Amino acid sequence: MNFHQLYIDGAWVPAGGTADLPVTDSFSEAVFAHYRAASPADVDAAVRAAQRAFDGWSATPLAQRIDAVRRVAGALQERSGAIGAVISREVGMPAKLAARIQVAAPIAAWTMYADLAADVEWLRRVGHSLVQQLPVGVVGCITPWNYPLHQITGKVAPALLAGCTVVLKPSELAPSSAFLLAEAIDQAGLPPGVFNLVHGTGPEVGEALVRHPGIDMVSFTGSTAAGRRIAAQAGSDVKRVSLELGGKSAALLLPGADLAAAVKATLAGCFLNAGQTCSATTRLLVPRADMPAVTELLRTGLAAWRMGDPADAATRLGPLISKAQQRKVLSLIEAAVAEGAEALTPQAAPPPTGFFVPPTVLLGVTPGMAIAREEVFGPVLAVIGYDGVDEAVAIANGTDYGLAGSVWAATARQALAVARRLRTGQLDINGAPFNPAAPFGGFKRSGLGRENGRYGIEEFIEPMAIQLPA
Numbered sequence: 001m002n003f004h005q006l007y008i009d010g011a012w013v014p015a016g017g018t019a020d021l022p023v024t025d026s027f028s029e030a031v032f033a034h035y036r037a038a039s040p041a042d043v044d045a046a047v048r049a050a051q052r053a054f055d056g057w058s059a060t061p062l063a064q065r066i067d068a069v070r071r072v073a074g075a076l077q078e079r080s081g082a083i084g085a086v087i088s089r090e091v092g093m094p095a096k097l098a099a100r101i102q103v104a105a106p107i108a109a110w111t112m113y114a115d116l117a118a119d120v121e122w123l124r125r126v127g128h129s130l131v132q133q134l135p136v137g138v139v140g141c142i143t144p145w146n147y148p149l150h151q152i153t154g155k156v157a158p159a160l161l162a163g164c165t166v167v168l169k170p171s172e173l174a175p176s177s178a179f180l181l182a183e184a185i186d187q188a189g190l191p192p193g194v195f196n197l198v199h200g201t202g203p204e205v206g207e208a209l210v211r212h213p214g215i216d217m218v219s220f221t222g223s224t225a226a227g228r229r230i231a232a233q234a235g236s237d238v239k240r241v242s243l244e245l246g247g248k249s250a251a252l253l254l255p256g257a258d259l260a261a262a263v264k265a266t267l268a269g270c271f272l273n274a275g276q277t278c279s280a281t282t283r284l285l286v287p288r289a290d291m292p293a294v295t296e297l298l299r300t301g302l303a304a305w306r307m308g309d310p311a312d313a314a315t316r317l318g319p320l321i322s323k324a325q326q327r328k329v330l331s332l333i334e335a336a337v338a339e340g341a342e343a344l345t346p347q348a349a350p351p352p353t354g355f356f357v358p359p360t361v362l363l364g365v366t367p368g369m370a371i372a373r374e375e376v377f378g379p380v381l382a383v384i385g386y387d388g389v390d391e392a393v394a395i396a397n398g399t400d401y402g403l404a405g406s407v408w409a410a411t412a413r414q415a416l417a418v419a420r421r422l423r424t425g426q427l428d429i430n431g432a433p434f435n436p437a438a439p440f441g442g443f444k445r446s447g448l449g450r451e452n453g454r455y456g457i458e459e460f461i462e463p464m465a466i467q468l469p470a
């Protein structure tokens, strides 16, 4: 694999930028690949190729676009071992789990989007108008590192099905699955220019893509800070934008809930991918009367989160993505303890290499503390006591974010009554599993727009109304 190449207009071309983009193994801390950044001319060439390809691709019958997306899924499947291995090294997720969550699930999503494309109402009558659902145009997709192929899939597959053409800039910290996807798309024989891949950092290549006049829509997943900059730029150009941003999701335990099941699922939701999940349940809201029992369950539950080499089948918690992220999370824990929280953590020391943060439960957190409001992006659960349901709802809604959450109650009916009061895009009741066909996205500073399922395809559509004569 030549990582100094970009995929533009159906061909691999040398990157013209000067910036070296080293990729680090988050367990050994060694650099194992070097990518090279795109130059401004490369970004321009990629956007122009996508513009040239747009008329042909958008006019391609839907059935043929669906077939193409299915061929991509097949070509990805052939590379599933390589994708899993490289994501596990880049991100640090335990390999067995990565094979399922980082590889099998996104490949299945390519097929799911292909299946759901026929459900979109591409053409409908509204009175004497014909409403056509047209592709928005050339889409700039910018993605983060934490679930790299999943996030790329949630943009590229539905955009292609909608008839859009794409320029993708993946995270510079975990670019390898994007590289393998470009190989799969090349093998699947998509027309030149329909999909293009450029590498680089956000401030350089990402911003150049957002500003390019040939980009009709920016589909971004990442931090709220970068999302604000992108939204400001897209706003001043009146470009369509979709933003999947940060979160501070609450797991709300109601009196009478199954405490053991709730604690187990909340730890899993918080510590998955070492806490580097946008929808992680990072706050646990507990009725004060249940606090002693919950504390005991948390103490015992923590012991199961064995830190170690992601390649080792016994490892449940891998390292974080980078030294910088490790320092940031450790300092947020220290600050919370300084503000009065009590930290619970297993006794075992982390391995000698790797950007580890031990799984940590913070007791005695109050809603005003920074740890209760800021996205941590590490394996840290803040436990907050409450006295009545109204107070619990106010705490759950009392952050800038609104991405996900859970409600636990004795009955689904009780849980649903509270769930409806929470300002969040996703919510599960009593541990119900994630549904990739349901819409995913944020309220408040967690973003704009929705991904997943049919809703994800509709993000890339521009309706056009044609009034017909009587």
Ligand code: NAD
Residues within 6 Å of the ligand: 142, 143, 144, 145, 146, 147, 151, 169, 170, 171, 172, 200, 201, 202, 203, 205, 206, 207, 210, 221, 222, 223, 224, 226, 227, 229, 230, 243, 244, 245, 246, 247, 277, 278, 279, 375, 377, 403, 442, 446, 447
């Ligand atoms: P990040 O914002 O640093 O980077 C995300 C992507 O944006 C990268 O490709 C980066 O190069 C690019 N970028 C950064 N600044 C940019 C700019 N000014 N203009 C254009 N592009 C820019 O985020 P990250 O550290 O890679 O990912 C972690 C964040 O992503 C967390 O906040 C997490 O909650 C969020 N996230 C959200 C979702 C969701 O679906 N809501 C999913 C995963 C991650």
